[in-house]
Amino acid sequence: MTTERLSQTKSLAVALALVALGAGAGYWWANRMEISGNTANPPGAAAGQGKPLYWYDPMIPNQHFDKPGKSPMGMEMVPKYTDAGSESGGVRVSSAVVQNLGIRLGKVDKTSLKSGLHVVGSVVYDDRLLEVVQARVEGYVTRLNVKAPLERVRRGQPLAAILAPQWLEAQQEYLTLIDAHSQGAAVIREAARQRLIVLGVPEAAIRAVETKHETNATTTLVAPIDGVVTELGVRNGAAFMAGASLFRINGLATVWVNAQIPESRLSVVPLGSTVAAHATAWPGTTFKGRIIAFLPQVDPQTRTLTVRVALDNPDFRLSPGMWVALDFTAPASEVQLVVPSEAVIVTGERSVVIVAGEGGSFDVINVTTGVEQNGRTPILSGLKEGESIVLSGQFLIDSEASLTSTVTRLKTTAPSSTATQEGGQ
Secondary structure, eight states: OHHHHHHHHHHHHHHHHHHHHHHHHHHHHHHHHHHHHHHHSOTTTTTTOOSOSEEEETTEEEEEESSOSBOTTSOBOEEEOTTSSTTTTEEEOOHHHHHHHTOEEEEOEEEOOOOEEEEEEEEEEOGGGEEEEEOSSOEEEEEESOOSTTOEEOTTOEEEEEEOHHHHHHHHHHHHHHTOOSTTHHHHHHHHHHHHHHTTOOHHHHHHHHHHOOOOSSEEEEOSSSEEEEEEOOOTTOEEOTTOEEEEEEOOSEEEEEEEEEGGGGGGSOTTOEEEEEETTSTTOOEEEEEEEEEEEEOTTTOEEEEEEEEEOGGGOOOTTOEEEEEEEOOOOOOEEEEEGGGEEEOSSOEEEEEEOGGGEEEEEEEEEOOOBTTEEEEEESOOTTOEEEEESGGGTTTHHHHHHHHHHHHTSOHHHHHHHHHHO
């Protein structure tokens, strides 16, 4: 057993030594081929580009060296020439490389974009339709017709019958002056009528005194509008003080929808823009409305702003608390330069577009962009109408120095190896 184990150990040692020897030989051969290749045909030398500006490692393009050799990373450095396009951000790529990289081109168009946005919001009451039935004098309720909140009422529907001593006294005073024909009676009679109005006596009760020539101990309060009783401040037989709110009624002819929109999209939907809303409760029904306000406060967590939309509410179909989907539309913008959004590279510090020139040349152009809409981005500055731009593969071109050296090496090698190296970056 001992002899057999010793034999196995020796075999394993020999195998490891052979592997190490092969790896070392392979490294020496690859290094020799790389050096010989770069020495014999340095990038740019065949093109007659003159004396290099500096040498650099393609993996670390920001480090410059004044002579060739190996970089601290162990890579063979390549030269940078004056006409390589590094100063302007341009590179030159052969047609074979363009095809292998899958680079697609497009055009800078001049057109008008139609603004739009899709969000979800919550329905609330339209506060502009709120009516308060308030007591201006003391009294108590003798009969309550609407006995629960959130009941729907119609305009003119009885709400409650109340007894108010001051109302009764003022009606009796007005009644005595109705048939008076003495000098100055008309002026006093009109003053008595105005007193009834100031005290809050309903117009119907005043006309009843004028036509029937009699007063009523109780006065009926009626709903001033169609809507929902959102607040019930009294009960049957309860007394109330002057200034007490007896009923709060919210109209439902229109409702508000509050929705959150990103602050970056605020310019897409200006004030007054038309809105189409759809509710899951009413499939197939479109509710029309418009933006009436932007609430002046931005949520610091979500960076959103509340937009208030007024929607028409036929047949009172929409109720507060419902969720609706809003489609904002605004008038088409003025004619402007537009590119597909995929052509724009946003780095955080700048936005660039790769412009394709003649003979396979590409330039990195800084641009100022507008708000992206439906896959297209407005260009405020940097491009001209009709210019050819790169739609895909532009990230392989934007790397300026490092990519310039890569493309230069690719031009001296086979297209198949070119595609492999670019894909690896």
